[in-house]
Amino acid sequence: MTVTRRAALLGGLALALAGCGDSYRGPERQITIASGEPGGFYLAFAEVLAAELTRAEPRLHCTALRTEASVENVERVRDGTADLGLALADIAQSALTGGSPFGKPVPLQAVGRVYENYLQLVVRAEDRLTDLRSLAGRPISVGASRSGAAQLGERVFAGIDVPITALHLPLGDAVAALRDKRIDAFLWSGGIPTPALAELNRTTPLALIPLTSVLPQLRKAYGPLYEQVQVPAGAYRGVGSLPTIGVANLLVCSPALPTDVAAAVVRVLVGRAAELVPAQAVGTQFLDVRTLIGTQPVPLHPGAADTYRALHG
Incomplete structure (x- = not known):
């Protein structure tokens, strides 16, 4: 059908x-x-x-x-x-x-x-990190060890050969670590908006890094499960519309x-x-x-x- x-x-x-x-x-x-x-x-x-x-x-x-x-x-x-x-x-x-x-x-x-799940790579707005390569060498949480975000995160960074210090933090710990500047970014796969991100954004202004530059490699390696989706403007206060990777839930x-x-x-x-x-x-x-x-x-x-x-x- x-x-x-x-x-x-x-x-x-x-x-x-x-x-x-x-x-x-x-x-x-x-x-x-x-x-x-x-x-x-x-x-x-x-x-x-x-x-x-x-x-x-x-x-x-x-x-x-x-x-x-x-x-x-x-x-x-x-x-x-x-x-x-x-x-x-x-x-x-x-x-x-x-x-x-x-x-x-x-x-x-x-x-x-x-x-639809949205892959969200979250950084502090004040750090002015704008693309994946700007994260080279930085400590990043790629998701809890038994999460889908962690699996996809490994595929994303392997696809562009950007070396990072990868940590596997649960969402609550990743939020606290980004707020306290113990990590420079974290990867999260979820709906828009994610409540914990919206709450963090109230006190620590956030930005999201576009991820679609790696989409062709992902689709070539793993098939059409991955697609481009758009984070709508205003989903998080101060964050404009931008493309990212979507996966069905x-x-x-x-x-x-x-x-x-x-x-x-x-x-x-x-x-x-x-x-x-x-x-x-x-x-x-x-x-x-x-x-x-x-x-x-x-x-x-x-x-x-x-x-x-x-x-x-």
Whole structure:
């Protein structure tokens, strides 16, 4: 099915949902969503999704787990310590093929493509650092060790042969280190705006470095998972519009996830899309029901696929 046809079919999902009487009919159970770090978009979105899922399907008691993000989330889904997880498409691809850091293939499926992730290379505005090469030799946090940002950060800097002193700091520690001038930059992969960055920007004016100069190399080496996206002007106070690298954010699961649970999650993603936007991102990000089934390279869970078909008729 082409992307265009998919978009057309899914464009009517919200209307079709109103006439769908199905609901979760299984036993009461606890559902966990492996998400991300405090101050980041993953955790904020997972908390909103958990609340909406519990409200819509009272027999499902859903909670969001704090994690280091994509890599840990895939590991938790694999190990059965989470039912659902948020993961960047490139990390999911590595998991499916057994690439680094997983070592052997992970049998992942997806419930939906939820948001676009923006790779953000954050520096202090006063330092006037304007491109990747200006960071040569500097201490930089490339993300928590089990995050998608860390994996992509290694690919970015390897692609341009810029030597840096790479640290693996969680978001909160990276924010504090940049503020206190113990590092000169940090890499973060998340929604726009990211709450922790917006808060830091109130006291330490920030700038973002454009990253699209390495996009051709990334696409040549890893395929079309990476695309150019635009950080909108004003997403962070004082920061103008600029291009960066975007990666799809997927809601993944194990093939063992019960069909009725997958179906219940799909109904909430489609029917409550307008409510599934964390407060800090209203106006800059939204959940587009037309692209929910675009989970490549991860196949849709059969329960999710059947529900999407049922909703669009």
